[in-house]
Amino acid sequence: MRPSFSVLALAVLTSSPAVAAEDRFVLGLGAFDGIQFDDGAGEARFEYRSGAALGEDLGLSWSDGIAPLAGVLVNADGGVFGYGGLHADLRLTERIVFTPMGGIGGYASGDGKDLGGVFQFIVGSELAYEFENRARLGLYVTHLSNAGIHDDNPGTESVLVSFSVPLDRLF
Secondary structure, eight states, X not given: OOHHHHHHHHHHHHHSOBOOOOOEEEEEEEEETTTTOSSOEEEEEEEEXXXXXXXXXXXXXXXXXXXXXXXXXXXXXXXXXXXXXXXEOEESSSSEEEEEEEEEEEEEXXXXXXXXXXXXXXXXXXXXXXXXXXXXXXXXXXXXXXXXSSSOOOOEEEEEEEEEEEHHHHO
């Protein structure tokens, strides 16, 4: 993770009001290696974002709005990345929600881009418009790399159009 991203994320997390917590299902469609596109492929991403803030039951105020997530991305070259991590939904305006996220997981390249090893880190953010029915449509950009823990660390970015709905709207 670059220091500038860390500083920006910390500033946003400490200055923006958290959105009312709710469990969400997120579908993302777009491009794996979507910025450099030297070994690009189509990507689909499925993510569950919990609405239960960390430390909620313990009274830890520093964790207000920070909640767990779990997801899987698959690309058209047979690459798969399963991950878990944290996210925070931050309301910028009445309808615009910014969601930074970060996590760790395991990657299998299939016939696609070799990221240097199985263990990988993911960081990113989503900027979404929230409709009156609480569904969101957004742009979701993430960076996936091993942060130098393997000999080779090419990294990759994904650029996705995201659609999310609260789980209570699905059932």
